[in-house]
Amino acid sequence: MNATTIPVVEVLSAEKVFGNGTRALDPISLTVEPGEFITLLGPSGCGKSTLLKMIANLIEPSEGRINWWRGGHEAVGKPGRKLVFVFQDATLMPWAKVASNVRLPLDLAGVERSEADRRVARSLDLVGLSQFGRHYPRQLSGGMQMRASIARALVDEPDLLLMDEPFGALDEITRNRLDADLLQLWHEKKLTIIFVTHSIYEAVFLSTRVVVMAARPGRILREVIIDEPHPRGESFRVSQAFAAYARELQHLLVEASQGPASGAGDPVAGEAA
Amino acid sequence: MSTTSGKRLPPLMERPEFVRVAAPIAVGCLLLGLWEWLVHLYAIPQYLVPAPSAIARTLVADWDLLFSSLLITLKVTFLAFFVSVLIGTLVAFVFVQSRWIEMSLFPYAVLLQVTPVVAIAPLIIIWVKDPLPALVICATIVAIFPIISNTTLGLRSVNPGLLNLFRMNKASRWQELLRLRIPTALPYFFGGLRISSGLALIGAVVAEFVAGTGGTSAGLAYQILQAGFQINIPRLFAALFLITLAGVALFLLMVVLSRLALGHWHESELTPET
Ligand SMILES: Nc1ncnc2c1ncn2[C@@H]1O[C@H](COP(=O)(O)OP(=O)(O)OP(=O)(O)O)[C@@H](O)[C@H]1O
Ligand SMILES: [Mg+2]
Numbered sequence: 001m002n003a004t005t006i007p008v009v010e011v012l013s014a015e016k017v018f019g020n021g022t023r024a025l026d027p028i029s030l031t032v033e034p035g036e037f038i039t040l041l042g043p044s045g046c047g048k049s050t051l052l053k054m055i056a057n058l059i060e061p062s063e064g065r066i067n068w069w070r071g072g073h074e075a076v077g078k079p080g081r082k083l084v085f086v087f088q089d090a091t092l093m094p095w096a097k098v099a100s101n102v103r104l105p106l107d108l109a110g111v112e113r114s115e116a117d118r119r120v121a122r123s124l125d126l127v128g129l130s131q132f133g134r135h136y137p138r139q140l141s142g143g144m145q146m147r148a149s150i151a152r153a154l155v156d157e158p159d160l161l162l163m164d165e166p167f168g169a170l171d172e173i174t175r176n177r178l179d180a181d182l183l184q185l186w187h188e189k190k191l192t193i194i195f196v197t198h199s200i201y202e203a204v205f206l207s208t209r210v211v212v213m214a215a216r217p218g219r220i221l222r223e224v225i226i227d228e229p230h231p232r233g234e235s236f237r238v239s240q241a242f243a244a245y246a247r248e249l250q251h252l253l254v255e256a257s258q259g260p261a262s263g264a265g266d267p268v269a270g271e272a273a
Numbered sequence: 274m275s276t277t278s279g280k281r282l283p284p285l286m287e288r289p290e291f292v293r294v295a296a297p298i299a300v301g302c303l304l305l306g307l308w309e310w311l312v313h314l315y316a317i318p319q320y321l322v323p324a325p326s327a328i329a330r331t332l333v334a335d336w337d338l339l340f341s342s343l344l345i346t347l348k349v350t351f352l353a354f355f356v357s358v359l360i361g362t363l364v365a366f367v368f369v370q371s372r373w374i375e376m377s378l379f380p381y382a383v384l385l386q387v388t389p390v391v392a393i394a395p396l397i398i399i400w401v402k403d404p405l406p407a408l409v410i411c412a413t414i415v416a417i418f419p420i421i422s423n424t425t426l427g428l429r430s431v432n433p434g435l436l437n438l439f440r441m442n443k444a445s446r447w448q449e450l451l452r453l454r455i456p457t458a459l460p461y462f463f464g465g466l467r468i469s470s471g472l473a474l475i476g477a478v479v480a481e482f483v484a485g486t487g488g489t490s491a492g493l494a495y496q497i498l499q500a501g502f503q504i505n506i507p508r509l510f511a512a513l514f515l516i517t518l519a520g521v522a523l524f525l526l527m528v529v530l531s532r533l534a535l536g537h538w539h540e541s542e543l544t545p546e547t
Pocket of ligand 2: 048
């Protein structure tokens, strides 16, 4: 199929100036090929979320354009071109059980009940929540709620997954475990993922390519390819290569937060951990 | 404090559900006892303050009269409450369709709310010949506002993340309403019900006072008026007692309804242990 050879997303000199005059993004260009795991890394306020929301078509670029699978947004959602956004918090409906929450995209699309239930069960199984379909969200821990949110994202069998700091609110141990699970899912399902994070270590561990962004104005500073084979396990986290990538990104982040023009960057934005 | 772990139930006094019922009842009995005692101690005449025992005797003796009046007052209350919920909810749905509609109509809802019902009741009673619909209209005017304002607020209080999720899944307006806005609004709606049910009773009683309807459609307010004229103070107190009882019962009914509808998920209905 030639569908696998066309880029999933092309951001073509897209820039964003908000209604109040805030210049969130200078013109940005970025091409995402199928099967990539891209992380957007950068100090707070550099426009990572803005870029991701433009790619999700939640906000429009002020200038420039975005192509999805070489076309406009109309074709998004068709089989083979499904795009799903995972929010920073789980965003579950508190009145609905976990299974109903996960089934929501299928219900909205009018998928037949028995077929939907089958897919919900499979999706819950993928994230390790098969025992919890009949629980309410408040009965789950934060990490489990996030898993439920990912199960909901996977139930529609997305081709492109956009994730805005999905594990940002979790402790490090839980985050590492979810990272590893996500990476395995990406590998098995041949997904394309664009992932926003503040964490250098998360970026190195997950990505095939890290896009380092700088603030004021928001722009792409550098792209770093993480040339490591998959599957990646815990041994990668403690390897020389991992440390070298982390060091490189650390330097870039310091540069990013200093900023070339004003030098008024936030000194703590380059996250050291 | 003794520990409450293990299979053994804690002593009665440490069970919150028992204390919550028993404590107010104990206070009530104490006050009634004090009242009875003071009345006898100072030999207060019945036409000033009757003893609780005298009120209870009247309640039994005049039961047929008082009970039929109670039924009439309750009928007005429930009809007004029902109409308030129906119209109030519809109005709220109209309001959330657009800011323009809400902005142009909301001030009139407020107008309805701030106008004292005693002031408009005579007009309504003149315009509407039948006493029952007239009373229901008056009580509805009092009871409808909390439903409108709470439900409108609830329908608007949707989690923006969930709204984005629905939009990204290309949900129709109808799906958005049914699956997102209505469930979000339910806790607010039930909050409105609690206030509104009490107001419907107050509205019914006030309207009866103004209308002064006697004969076969005499509600509890009429009995209070008559008892006042005849200086039948025990009967006045008995009627008052029935009104209060009806108010408490209505409130409890709303609490139960709200628990049935929200008990499985909403914070307001969750006990700390779960
Ligand atoms: N709706 C909006 N209206 C006006 N300005 C906005 C809006 N959303 C974001 N901004 C501004 O755009 C810039 C980029 O915001 P964005 O949320 O994309 O940053 P971010 O990189 O995701 O930051 P963080 O890491 O803290 O989430 C910020 O300066 C922010 O103040
Ligand atoms: Mg952000």
